[in-house]
Amino acid sequence: MPEYRITYFPIRARAEPIRLLLADQGASWTEDEVQLNDWWAGKCELKKTAVFGQLPQFQDGDFVLYQSNTILRYLGSKFGIAGSNNQENAFIDMVNDGVEDLRQKYSRLIFIEYFPSTPQEWQTVASQFAAHWDFPNCGGAIDGKHVRIVPPPHSGSYYWNYKGFHSVVLMAVVSAQCDFLYVGKNGRMSDGGVFRQTEFCHRLITGGLDLPPDAENVEGLPFVFLVDEAFGLSDHLMKPFPQRTLTPERRVFNYRLARARRVVESAFGIMASRFRLLLTAINLAEYKLNYVILCCCILHNFLRKLSGNQYLQPIGPEAGLILPELTGLDHALPGLAPQTAREVRDHYVSYFNGRGAIPMPADQ
Incomplete structure (x- = not known):
């Protein structure tokens, strides 16, 4: 089986849908953790080379991808669970974009308004x-x-x-x-x-x-x-x-x-x-x-x-x-x-x- 690797922070967030998809398909993967404090302080070398300066990073052998929705589309196509035609692909993109909008609207409610940070x-x-x-x-x-x-x-x-x-x-x-x-x-x-x-x-x-x-x-x-x-x-x-x-x-x-x-x-x-x-x-x-x-x-x-x-x-x-x-x-x-x-x-x-x-x- 291919060697998948996820590089992300020690939280669920953007990497979790990727993990769920891999688990649903019975695929195995390894993970590299990046500490949030090191990332924000610019102490992580990966931040200097990461596309758009963002995580998660996903590796399929020598093939490297960034952007969580792009990674999900790639895996969906690879595992044969993407749309079978342009119309089905469009519906999948529509649902995915709707979930993205919902995530942004509720992220403040769930993560910012409740857990104190100062x-x-x-x-x-x-x-x-x-x-x-x-x-x-x-x-x-x-x-x-x-x-x-x-x-x-x-x-x-x-x-x-x-x-x-x-x-x-x-x-x-x-x-x-x-x-x-x-x-x-x-x-x-x-x-x-x-x-x-x-x-x-x-x-x-x-x-x-x-x-x-x-x-x-x-x-x-x-x-x-x-x-x-x-x-x-x-x-x-x-x-x-x-x-x-x-x-x-x-x-x-x-x-x-x-x-x-x-x-x-x-x-x-x-x-x-x-x-x-x-x-x-x-x-x-x-x-x-x-x-x-x-x-x-x-x-x-x-x-x-x-x-x-x-x-x-x-x-x-x-x-x-x-x-x-x-x-x-x-x-x-x-x-x-x-x-x-x-x-x-x-x-x-x-x-x-x-x-x-x-x-x-x-x-x-």
């Missing part, structure tokens, strides 16, 4: 958490859920989890208004390792999220994301104190964290109630499964923004209904958190029991 945009997200949930300097609530699947043929125990069924893990960062800011999927790691394998975690660790500096935050505290016991404590990940170590002051912190973090549970619950495919064992090829899950998240954001309260209207016990739940992650194994992370959490404890205090429910 300190100012992160501060906008944080201001919503402070206004709605009284938790300052918060960039989002993080959680992961198991989505049941019918395992692909010959996959063995690849997708088997500790819960006793086959699944992929949907990891998400959610805003104060229940929008999905980031979604990632992983199917083969144990619960404790799922988040560490996401692009979001890598960028968080390496400073690639461009978070606001401490000096610009409330009380000069670090910018943080809220997690539960399934995650490890770090300088930018705040988790609750264990029950065995609770003091009155720590109890206040746990209450404030749980109050703000429930948006991610609500987002998963609302999405599952609207797109009930997520509550069944999905029987699709993995590359199709990725798109189904991502599409559910995108539609959730779109409907939340378009319909607002109508889409988010009560659907749980308060409405006399049982809120469907996706299976959560196992708690992380206990371990000693970094000293700096414990100090950050203690600073938030002091703030919530001092100048940032709010009235507490009697049962808390």
Whole structure:
């Protein structure tokens, strides 16, 4: 078989239709990844020679092509799935151009309006958490859920989890208004390792999220994301104190964290109630499964923004209904958190029991 090679960034985007076409035709290919930061900084030699200075690049042996739609037309003709006459080719081009228009119209909705990319945009997200949930300097609530699947043929125990069924893990960062800011999927790691394998975690660790500096935050505290016991404590990940170590002051912190973090549970619950495919064992090829899950998240954001309260209207016990739940992650194994992370959490404890205090429910 011919040796196909795709050179692109470590994202789906323009290269994904090419991958889907090759997979649909049973063809194999290899990939070379180009780091986005290197490309934008002009450190990648390929950018100097690439036609139009763009990727993806596609190689069929010694034959090299650029422009994703051109590559798709070439492969369609090569695999015999292009039009059999000029009229069919024209219809295919019409549909392709329509998809291109749709992609451009919704790219801002999906990728730009939701995921913050500057300190100012992160501060906008944080201001919503402070206004709605009284938790300052918060960039989002993080959680992961198991989505049941019918395992692909010959996959063995690849997708088997500790819960006793086959699944992929949907990891998400959610805003104060229940929008999905980031979604990632992983199917083969144990619960404790799922988040560490996401692009979001890598960028968080390496400073690639461009978070606001401490000096610009409330009380000069670090910018943080809220997690539960399934995650490890770090300088930018705040988790609750264990029950065995609770003091009155720590109890206040746990209450404030749980109050703000429930948006991610609500987002998963609302999405599952609207797109009930997520509550069944999905029987699709993995590359199709990725798109189904991502599409559910995108539609959730779109409907939340378009319909607002109508889409988010009560659907749980308060409405006399049982809120469907996706299976959560196992708690992380206990371990000693970094000293700096414990100090950050203690600073938030002091703030919530001092100048940032709010009235507490009697049962808390």
